[in-house]
Amino acid sequence: MFGKILKEFRQKRGITQDQLAKELNINYTLIGKWENETRKPSFxxxxxxxxxxxxxxxxxxxxxxxxxxxxxxDDFIIDIKKKDTTEHLIKKSDEALAYIKQIFPETYTLVKNNSHLSETDIIKIANELKRK
Known part of the structure; x- marks a missing residue:
């Protein structure tokens, strides 16, 4: 969904993929991959x-x-439930936010200030970041 929205806004503003890429200091092909939803941008x-x-x-x-x-x-949630507790998965939103803040400070600000994320969403994000 992100890619379609990005493309719509970019085109309505009369901005080319190349212009946006130059502004972000990245290769223009990456913009196309985001818009085609084959790659995800960083936050x-x-x-x-x-x-x-x-x-x-x-x-x-x-x-x-x-x-x-x-x-x-949903497979991620099932996978978390099956994991051995020795992997120290995060189970509470306050622990999730603390982990994100410590390891990924830029992501922390974006996640913390996003009112559309539920506690479960925040825990999912933290555990996924932890797995990488």
Whole structure:
């Protein structure tokens, strides 16, 4: 969903993929991959896109986060339940936020300030980040 929304906003603003890529200091082919949803942007890149395209803070981020959560899917929750507790999976949202803040400070600010994320969503994000 993020890719379609990005493309729509970019085109309505009359911005080419090349122009957006230059603004973000990345290769233009990456913009196409985001728009075709074969790759996912970093949350920091999403924030830069919002600023450059003059989109309300958090609007595109909501779509990017939802895409990431959809990628995790129900299998991720089942997988967490099957895991041995020695892997120290995060089970509480306050622990999840503390972990994200410690390891990924830029992501922490975006996650903490996103009112559309449930506690379960935050725990999913933290555990997925921990697995990588």
């Amino acid at each position: 920091l890149d999403v924030k830069k896109i919002e600023d450059f395209l003059d989109i309300s803070d958090g609007f595109l981020l909501d779509f990017a986060l939802k895409d990431r959560l959809d990628d995790l899917g």
